[in-house]
Structure formats: structure tokens, C-alpha cells
Amino acid sequence: MLVKMIGAALILFAGTLIGFLQAARYADRPKHIRQLAGALQRLETEIVYGRTPLPEAITRIAANVQQPTARLMEAVTAQLQQSDGRTFNECWEAAIRSQWPSTAMRSAELTVAIRLGSTLGISDKDDQLKHLRLAAVQLKAEEDAARDEQAKYEKMSRSLGVLLAILVVILMV
Incomplete structure (x- = not known):
């Protein structure tokens, strides 16, 4: 009897944990999209107003944004520093x-992020500005959809x- 009670408690705990982890993913998605959009807005500022070279701009952004967006930007910086003859787009x-x-x-x-990478660094600042703003609009639409899904x-x-954990426990008993 004790073994069944412990087993039931573990199943309830595991089912609840799985449900809460899935719920957290729904909650994190709009936040991560918003962080990426903010990072791209900072990149726009660095390119257009600061006239900062792209690798340096991405390094600065990585230092000023939250995770996981910072990890994305740090990975881009790391890929660029390898200097193995790849283009910016390939590194991105x-x-x-x-x-x-x-x-x-x-x-x-x-898709939005990868498409943006194919245009960065290969055109003048006005064209890059247009592509960054287009990516921002697309990310805003995705953020709105993610908020709806979250709700x-x-x-x-x-x-x-x-409930599924309770069902398993009932079936088990």
C-alpha cells in the first residue's frame, strides 16, 4: 500500500511538473520574441546612428540584453571571430x-531571424534599416500571436x- 501511495505521489508530481513546464514555454515565448525584437532595435541604433561595425555592434548588444537573446548574439560573435572565410550570413x-x-x-x-541575417552587412545603412524594421514588424506580429496562444x-x-496525472493514478489503482 505504501509503495502505491509513493508511486501515486510521484506520478502526480511528474504530471504536474510537465504541465507547468509546458505552461512556462507558452509564457516565455512572447518574452523571448520581445527580447529579440529589442536586440534588433539596438542593432538598428548601432548601425544607423552609431555607425558601428556589425561585429562590434553585435558584441555590444550581447552585453546589454537578457538571456537567451544574449546567448544568440554571443554565438554570432563567436562565429565571426573564428574567421574561417565564411560570410556574415553563414556565421549568423x-x-x-x-x-x-x-x-x-x-x-x-x-525564419525571420535567418532572413534578416542574409541582408545584414551586405548593403548600405538605409537598406539595412528597412530590413531591420521589417523584421521588427514581423516579430511584433509573432509576439501578438504568441500572446494569444499564451492566453x-x-x-x-x-x-x-x-488531470492526466490524476487519470494515470486512478487507472493504476
């Missing part, structure tokens, strides 16, 4: 793809984790 994409799993963002935001599914994920 490799860094973004390597760090993306550590974020709560999805493929739509990944719909965050509480449900928590409840579903607990």
Missing part, C-alpha cells in the same frame, strides 16, 4: 540555429498535466 545562420533550441521561440521567428493554452497546460 550557424549561430542562430545552434542556440535556437535554448529559446521558447518557434520556426516562424527562426489560450497556458492555464490549460497546467491543468492538463495535473
Whole structure:
């Protein structure tokens, strides 16, 4: 009997934890999108107004943004410092793809980030400004969609984790 009670408690704990972790991902996604958009806004300022070279601008941004966006920018800096003959776009994409799993963002935001990397550093500041602003608009739309998903599914994920754990316990007993 004691073993069944301990097993039931562990199942309840695990189910609840899974539900809360999933809910946290729904809560983190809009926050991570907003952080990425803020980092791109800082990049716009560095490029257009500060006339800062792109590698230096990305290094500065990495030091002034929160995780996981800072990790993304640090990875870009690390890729650029390897200086193995790759283009900025190749370094950007490799860094973004390597760090993306550590974020709560999805493929739509990944597409925006990678598309932006293909235009940075290869045109004049006005063209880069247009692409940065386009990326900001696209990220804002994704952030709004993420907020809607959060409102719909965050509480449900928590409840579903607990309820499924209770169901398993009932079936077990």
C-alpha cells in the first residue's frame, strides 16, 4: 500500500511538473520574441546612428540584453571571430540555429531571424534599416500571436498535466 501511495505521489508530481513546464514555454515565448525584437532595435541604433561595425555592434548588444537573446548574439560573435572565410550570413545562420533550441521561440521567428541575417552587412545603412524594421514588424506580429496562444493554452497546460496525472493514478489503482 505504501509503495502505491509513493508511486501515486510521484506520478502526480511528474504530471504536474510537465504541465507547468509546458505552461512556462507558452509564457516565455512572447518574452523571448520581445527580447529579440529589442536586440534588433539596438542593432538598428548601432548601425544607423552609431555607425558601428556589425561585429562590434553585435558584441555590444550581447552585453546589454537578457538571456537567451544574449546567448544568440554571443554565438554570432563567436562565429565571426573564428574567421574561417565564411560570410556574415553563414556565421549568423550557424549561430542562430545552434542556440535556437535554448529559446521558447518557434520556426516562424527562426525564419525571420535567418532572413534578416542574409541582408545584414551586405548593403548600405538605409537598406539595412528597412530590413531591420521589417523584421521588427514581423516579430511584433509573432509576439501578438504568441500572446494569444499564451492566453489560450497556458492555464490549460497546467491543468492538463495535473488531470492526466490524476487519470494515470486512478487507472493504476
